[in-house]
Amino acid sequence: MADSIAFPVRAEPRAISLSTIPWYLWVSVIGVTSAMIGVHWDISWHRSIGRDTFWTPPHMAIYLCGVIAGIWSAYLILATTFGRLPAVRASSVRMWGFHGPLGAFVTAWGGVAMLVSAPFDDWWHNAYGLDVKILSPPHMVLAAGILAIEIGALMLVLGYMNRAQGDERLRLSWLYLYLGSMIVVVLQILAMEHTSHVQQHSAWFYISVAIAVPTSLIGVAIASDRRWSATIVASVYMLFTASLIWILPLFPAQPKLGPVLNPVSQFIPPDFPLLLIVPAIAIDLLRPRLRASNRWLQAGVLGSVFFVVFLAVQWAFAYFLMTLAAANAFFGTMYRDYANPSDSYEALSMFMPPESNFWALMGIAWLTAIVTSRIGVGWGEWMRTVKR
């Protein structure tokens, strides 16, 4: 049969030894971390120094992720296909004649996407100019590659976690939640152009967050056994992002590109992280009560709760971020990139004015949160059952 597993199989459910976490799980986590540090560092580089080449340290950190992903996914797929890992082969999927864990195929896809994005991005810069924004078609290919590598690593850990028991499962669940938080980080980066603190009283900010966050936060949480999984994911995201505020400005940097509209003497960090921990706690409190409910009902409740709680908390917090009390090394609202003019909203500590159709857009944001929550619920429930 074309679709069946075409080699003699030994039925050995739960017989895989997990006494130690395999090296490729660790390196996948290292690779993903490297990419997330690299992307944030690269954005900071563009905001502080401006000029780059392919060989800048942040680019190396990003592409290290691709190299690591390529190595471990190729190893797993080839070793599984050619019989070097019989235990893995028994818990593998088949694609294009190759065998391997599902996560390895997803990661390999991400590695190829990253590879493709490089010449595409290079041509794009030659045709339309050098990097001036995050959202561009070649950057989306790169982002899809990084996201796929993260999801692939998550799937790989998930396959092991869902087959494991006891302490092993507990240990793997930490890796799993860490990788889940890195997915929240990368999606947050994609929304970054719409989520600075001066935009947090605009509807597009809430639409951006509703697109970027619920699927990953709720999906990852639902597939985990842990009571406070969403809270853990949101906490790691916040700690990761906040640590960039605390660390990046310690290093000197000077603009190497004009026009320089604002003198800069150190690396410019990202905005203070969104207070996702609060809606995450609400989601974790509600999840056990909703487990038996219809998926759309779960999505309606979780999406609405996420939207309302996040709106309440972030709206108020944004007021605080506008005050002098937030202009310090902890909250970092005083950092402005070299191209930020003296009459910008950031320089003036003013909110961008709300859209003329603010309430209609907020309605769209709310519905978006429900839809992305529904995707998260479906994805999370599927992930609970992934064993390969």
Added chain:
Amino acid sequence: MMRGALLVAWTAACAYAHVGSPDVFLEGSAGPYPMYVTIRPPSVIPGVAEIEIRCASPDIQAIHVTPTPLTGAAAEFAPTPDALQRSKADAQFFTGTLWMMAPGSWQVRIQADGAKGAGQLSVPVPAVATRAKPMQFALGATLFVMMMVLAVGLVSIVGAGVREGQLEPGMQATTRSKRRARILMGATAALVILILWSGNSWWTAEASDFAGNLYRPLQMTASIVNTSAAPNERLVLTLANPAWSVPRKIDDFLPDHGHLMHLYMIRQPDAARVWHLHPEMTASGVFTLALPPIPAGQYQLYGDVVHRDGLAETMVANLTVPRDLAGTPLGGDDAAGVRGESPDGAHIVWDRDPAPPKARQAGVFKFRLVDRDGAPVQDAELYMGMLGHAAFLKNDGTVFAHVHPSGSVPMAALALANPAAGEDHSMHHMSGLPPEADFPYGFPTPGDYRVIVQMKHGGIIETGIFDAKVD
């Protein structure tokens, strides 16, 4: 009062500072260090410009360059300077690259350090996007194949995941999971097609946005009108401002060696007659001039202006003169020339290099003004503050550059970039002038060119029209 226009005809071509000649050539001094600077701006903005500097003396130890906008707040905060590389083969030759991130009027600040201390020179450079680079076939084909691999790969991964992802180790896919996999693969394929379609739409929109950023020169419409004070026909040039991402005006021009516009009127198709005229701005965006005597025919007009921010533009128009015009005698700095003719027998000689000039190679073109016997004229004068003016014109009309002995940079922009150096870099107060003029320039492309040179002596402006074949 104007009465009906005799005729109106105009075209606009891609132009900035000059037409089809984007590279900047300047002979100047960074303090005590004379140097010849060549800057090749990028054709895409943001992009990377190339810079070459040939120093006249060997005592420069280091050269640093900094690109900044010429005016405004960003001119105050310079980015970190970059050191140029000294050639290993030629210690007086330096090269490097510069990043220009925004379109508009820029300058490159050159800082030279050496045995005689430090010196500075700022070179105005227009930063404009002039083209969109097409994708090479090989790259396009490779990316298309990889896109298909990724698209099919994504569908296959979803199929594999749904078919086998939830199976216990060792178990085989069931008929149900296979059917479900096929359904989801179909849905994924539809989603992939939607994503590709959206991506293509996005790309198209970005390309369209970029096309809006491409430089579009000010448009110039030329017409000839009679005035009540006949027989004085007047040339009327009306400017229009086509949409471009950089804000600009049609009446914010700086005087460039005394005139808001320098207009070359060149007879077509032989370029055997040329007028160098200076219309006055009589209303916002309207320049007028009492036309000199002109025979009927087709003429190409090139009008040079410099905006208040230092951005220089060359506007192009065609003019048809339907009949011989009696016109008004030339006066002031206005001049006319006919190929092979001279008002008094004096003429301009081009001291050419034996080898023909090469495209994209910076050089210095040397001319001498001699009397009818071939001896240097003894009464050389400055023409608009300079030893001479030159125009380099490609016969197919794709190149026009108005160049001075200091180079291709307009004097008004140079004065803006180097305020401490005085009002401009011309030579109003010199005496005992040599009857020679050297023009730093490089032809942008191979082909046949006309070189029009004007020099002055004893109150007479001489015009020399030469042919040049560029390899």
